[in-house]
Amino acid sequence: MRISPLDQQDADIDWFAVDAEGHVVHFSSGGGPLPESVAASEEDLLTLHQYFLLLPETADAAQVQPQTNAAQSGRSAESFVRYARRGLFSFDKTQLHEAADRRYHLVARPAWPLTLAELPGPVAALLLRTQLSFSAADTPAADIAGVG
Template identity: 60%
Template structure:
């Protein structure tokens, strides 16, 4: 089932993408517009969400912007502890604003090539055309 524009605006939806180097991103939508590839299937999004949250936690992630593990960034850091670069919307509930900032960086990044093939195929539907490892912010409008 597709995620409607109204549902996107009313929720903070966790979604996932890969970058040009095969790194994996977690993005908290903050009420923003989802990429078409993400909005196309609520079931795919749920499958990816469940997969990543069942991975074992690795080393403690690097929390950025002066936050610590006890802060409001705790929920997004859980993805970084599983190897994903974690971003959140910069201006919450400003639907048309597509800017996101880095909240947590994995110490040991997970690559799409390390995933089971069915999960990698689902994840590869949504791509950031640049490498994410050195980015502190991204523009969601560039995600395919």
């Protein structure tokens, strides 16, 4: 089932993508619009969400710290650090509930990044629907306006 624009506006939705280097990236929508590739299937998004939350923390999880701009949106960094401990770069929407603004900022960086090559085929296939043109490792802030 598709995630409606109204549901996107009313919720803070965790969604996932793969960056230009094959790293897995987490975003928290903050009431903003989702890329169409994400909004197309609530079931597929739930599959990815469950998969990543059930991953064990990496061996270097204790090294994960919030970035200097972590509190830019005014929210706690803990949920973002949780994803980074599992190997995902984790971004938050900079202007919460601003539909026209599609900017995000990096909140937590993994000590050991998870890559697409490490994922089971079905999970990787779902993730490949949403590809980023930039490297999350080199991007403290990102505009996702062009993400499909």
